[in-house]
Amino acid sequence: MLARLVSFAKATLASTALTLNTVIMCTSLIPFALAKLLLPFRSVRRVADVVNNALADIWVNNNGLWINAVGRTQWQVTGASGFKRYGWYLVSSNHQSWVDILVLQKVFGGKIPLLKFFIKKELIYVPIIGLAWWALDFPFMSRKGGKASAAKDLETARKACEKFRVVPTSVISFLEGTRFTPAKHDQQRSPYQHLLKPKTGGIAMALATMGEQFDAMLDVTIVYPDGVPTFTDLICGKLHHVIVDVRQIQIPTDLKTDPGNDPTYRARLQTWINGLWAAKDRHLDELGASTTQQ
Numbered sequence: 001m002l003a004r005l006v007s008f009a010k011a012t013l014a015s016t017a018l019t020l021n022t023v024i025m026c027t028s029l030i031p032f033a034l035a036k037l038l039l040p041f042r043s044v045r046r047v048a049d050v051v052n053n054a055l056a057d058i059w060v061n062n063n064g065l066w067i068n069a070v071g072r073t074q075w076q077v078t079g080a081s082g083f084k085r086y087g088w089y090l091v092s093s094n095h096q097s098w099v100d101i102l103v104l105q106k107v108f109g110g111k112i113p114l115l116k117f118f119i120k121k122e123l124i125y126v127p128i129i130g131l132a133w134w135a136l137d138f139p140f141m142s143r144k145g146g147k148a149s150a151a152k153d154l155e156t157a158r159k160a161c162e163k164f165r166v167v168p169t170s171v172i173s174f175l176e177g178t179r180f181t182p183a184k185h186d187q188q189r190s191p192y193q194h195l196l197k198p199k200t201g202g203i204a205m206a207l208a209t210m211g212e213q214f215d216a217m218l219d220v221t222i223v224y225p226d227g228v229p230t231f232t233d234l235i236c237g238k239l240h241h242v243i244v245d246v247r248q249i250q251i252p253t254d255l256k257t258d259p260g261n262d263p264t265y266r267a268r269l270q271t272w273i274n275g276l277w278a279a280k281d282r283h284l285d286e287l288g289a290s291t292t293q294q
Contacts, residue, residue, distance in 0.1 A: 033135035079246035211256035
């Protein structure tokens with residue numbers, strides 16, 4: 001009974017802190033988002049983007065505070081240093097839980113520019129946070145398939161990445177396209193033990209639009225030794241141990257340029273990613289990866 005009360009108290013504290021943090025951050029973003037909308041000048045955008053990204057960094061830092069407050073997580077982080085705070089990075093990670101996003105934000109907060117990712121356009125209607133994603137220029141993609149949709153998504157990505165050129169940015173792509181589960185793994189007949197098959201759509205768009213600007217790719221491997229946590233586990237203080245390994249990888253020069261009509265580009269990109277994925281799968285095995293959910 002006491003353990004349940006403690007978990008409930010922690011969940012209440014974490015939920016309240018997250019909600020207040022998000023509402024305050026989103027409210028603070030509105031004036032600067034409107035300034036960008038009504039005064040579409042480069043100088044205005046530069047100032048508004050710097051302020052909005054700074055506010056988002058504060059949001060990330062505050063989330064780290066309540067994560068520390070409700071749990072006694074053992075953080076085993078390697079390779080998360082030596083970055084350019086005001087550089088441009090392409091970030092890739094294995095994906096097992098919604099907790100991954102908060103883990104990545106906590107690990108990289110204050111070390112690289114704010115993480116931004118391609119998200120489904122329907123999520124712009126999510127209360128409060130959808131407004132923040134829009135204000136921070138997250139690219140909203142339709143992801144419905146078909147040539148027309150793909151062309152529209154590429155144009156959306158191009159426009160978003162043109163904005164990213166103004167202020168240093170980190171673009172993150174979960175190459176598996178969805179969270180790993182044993183059922184999805186079996187359904188795909190994935191050749192990897194701990195990973196789903198990687199998809200190159202998102203990373204291809206990022207490279208096509210701003211490949212030359214990326215300083216490097218940050219290849220992140222996340223392991224939860226006690227089992228994959230849910231968001232409820234996180235807010236209840238039940239995230240006990242996290243292993244995060246970061247490897248800074250140079251992007252091949254021939255993959256950093258706009259492929260145009262090169263029919264071999266996607267195959268070469270897929271081959272490179274498959275090699276990274278095979279190495280990551282072996283690394284996960286070495287780290288004692290678990291696919292069991294708590």
